[in-house]
Amino acid sequence: MAQRTERADALRNREAVLAAADALFSESSSPHSVSMDDIATAAGVGKGTLFRRFGDRAGLIGAVIAARLEPLQQAVQEAQDIGDPSPRQRVRDLLDASLRFKIENLQLMSAAEDAGLSNPYQAAHYGWWHETLRVALDQVPGVHDADFTAHVLLAAIRADLVVHLIIDQKTAPERLRASLAAYIDKVLGNSADATQHEQ
Known part of the structure; x- marks a missing residue:
């Protein structure tokens, strides 16, 4: 019974930490300044709990990103289950969804880059995005x-690149999404024959 209670407490602590970190990164005008002490205080747990559960700041930020991605990944999976007559459109939708997620979570992505998480291939969710996209691409003539x-298409929307383009280069999000769509068409080819063949 004590072990079960401990597990329940650990789960509550984890959820409290993730919620506190999520809120702090979202509300802060400078996500780089959000410290482990700030997160521990907001979550009502000891700082040691954060390090035991997540290892370090990078591990915690990675966990927050993964938690935010869960609803999007579920929505993508549900859309796949329904089916789409055009694999080409599925590729566009997948990449646009990933880009929009990074744009909408720009503060968190900026904090992730600062914490040393700019290499996407080490992120737990990269494998999921790659495999989902690979399956869709495999059906595109x-x-x-x-x-x-x-890999190439995902490289075009690396989080550090998105942060650079929007924050440093002042690129409008809609322009960035349009540029991505044009790039996808260029990579896949955008001929009427290809579209008819898919249908």
Whole structure:
């Protein structure tokens, strides 16, 4: 019974920490300044709890990103289950969804980069995005190496690049989304014959 209570307490603590970190990163005008002490205080737990559960600041930020991604990943999976007559459109939708997530969570992405999480290949969710995109690309006529193409397309929306373009280069989000759509069409080819073949 004591062990079960401990597990329940640990789960509550984890959820409290993630919620506190999520709120602090969202509300802060400078996410780099949000410290582990700030998060522990907001969550009502000891600082040691944070390090035991998440290892370090980078681990905590990674966990917050993963928690925010869960609803999006579920929505993507549900859309796939329903089915789409156009694999090409599915590729566009997947990449646009990933880009929009990064734009909407720009403060958190900026904090992740600052914490050393700018390498996407080490992120737990990268494998999911890559595999989901690879499966869609595998159904697009003319794509000869879906695995490599998935990596290339995901590289175009790296979090550190999105942060640079929007914060440093002042690129409007809608312009960035339009540029991505045009790039996808360029990579996949955007001929009427290809679209008819898919349908």
